[in-house]
Amino acid sequence: MLSLKRLLDRSPTAQATLVFLLGLGVTALFRRDEHPAVWVFQSALYTGIAIAVLAVQRRRIARAVGTDAGGLADLNRKIRHHEVPQDPEERAAMRRLAAEQLGQMERAGKWLPYWLGAMGLVVVGMFVLGAVSGSLVFPLLFAVGMVALCSWVLWMRRRSLDRLHGMRQALRQE
Template sequence: MPQEVGAVHTVKHWFSDSLIGQGLLVLVLGVGLGALFRRDEHPGLWVVQGALYTAVVMGTLAVQRHRTARATGVGPRTIADLGRKIRHREVPRDPEERAVMRRLVDDELGKIERGGRWLPYWLGVMGLVAVGLLVLGAIRGSLGYSLGVAVLVAAFILWILLMRRRTLGLYHHMRAALRENG
């Protein structure tokens, strides 16, 4: 795989490491979506709604980062670096870094497995919403929009399942690699 260079590399790492970068991205997306879907409202309302969405998302991210930092005993920058190593399947040689990565992998696997208990219910609710929209579309005679939303919901459900499977495989691989090399 070719090595990233230049501005793309810098921006990518800035977004993965910086809460400010992630907050700016959420704000821009929130304002943009407000402008796209609420064209007839005042632009100030778009900004206020975008700021509200940003505050909620950033609060959630800060709490998650704090919990992960507490579980692993290291700061957010180290966690981000270890996350990159995990995604690239790199096992550290330093025993202290290996111990931190082991705690991080165990913590992330625990989160995924705990979330997996509720996953069928969430996916079922999403499926019911899609089916309900299809029925409403058929009743009202505007099946095109309802069918489009149902396809998007089905694609989103499939994406969730595939990403969960991929992530579980990655973390189980790293857990095994950390145990066999340590």
């Protein structure tokens, strides 16, 4: 499991393969009546868009931090494992990475209440559609899934902020 996690952390090809397979499965699940070639085409399109966005973000952050993609993956792993680097250059890169990610999360946090409100409106809309159609089973399952997703996003955000603040504090102390 650890090697798979490291492979997905470092390899854009492994990430693209995973996104393609997940996209293919979801597309096949929701579009059973269409030809499998359509599933493959749509999954390839989704994969291309996702990998392009990730590559642009990774390149921008790596440029801001002053390292390459492999070094960026190592720095992110060290943040996750609470490892403070000893090398002065690596410490400076870690400091820039923590500042960049904290700034990005704070900017995104301004939109978080609106995002959560939109998710709430979608859930309410699903309940209204369910009440009109006479079945509340799917809207109830959807609401539970949406609450779980939003709770997970908030938990991961809090955890990431704690890690980044902890790393920034550790880099200041030494």
